[in-house]
Amino acid sequence: MPSFELIHIYPSTFHSKLLEQEVKGLTLGNGRIFISWQHFEEGHEDDDDKLHVGLHEFAHAMMIEYQHFQYVSPWKKWRYIGERMMTEIRTQETHFFRKYGATNIHEMWAVTVETFFEQPKEFRTQHPDFYYATVAMLNQDPCARMEILETI
């Protein structure tokens, strides 16, 4: 992602003037990513809790880099299913994805990327069509990789 050259690391949460609140991470269209190391490390150490501020912010950065995926063919299908998932999060008591994903399609994308890397098998089992739509977006299939390794 050549547009994102600067990565700022804070010890913990920090105040965002833009959002007027304390945040764990932030990605700006001017090529800057801001991350709380404490929260990055917590997400990194526990690698299957579906929480990873680094993956989350890099997902936002990817979306900005590719101009909100407006010219990316797999996006149309991904967005269609993603919006269905957002409705599911808002209306159902229990849901696979974090509630924060229902904020908007940008957050749904970032939350999905976190889940994709942290719990790929559960993701594929619960929502196979959405999992494969994400495979098409990121052009990699962590489940297939794990299955190949298990056979070696």
Place this chain on the structure above:
Amino acid sequence: MAPAFIIIIALIFYFFVFPDMYARWKNRIKHGRKPGLSSYELDEDVSNAQYLADIVNTLKTRFPWYQKLTTAEKYEFANRTYYIRKSKTFHGMEDFVLEDKHEIILSATLAAHLWSEEKF
């Protein structure tokens, strides 16, 4: 005059800008996962060898995703982490003391995210 100008701009976007964006996306992979160096070369001098060795050591101990790769992929992944680390500027904010491991783990996370990308 104005409508003609708008039509010319629209044609430029239709024939040149949009297809190029699409092609960039569509062709973003395939070559990226080939083992070995792709869009960059490593310098041979000792300091860079040490720089790469530090990356490999940190990946081995602190990055579980790395352990799931084949030997050829590990080589590719370490080189991508190296390239990303070199191409980004890291800033420690407030009183955060930036260490090598911070830069390496952040770069490796980005490398994992963009594993299929040709331009990472």
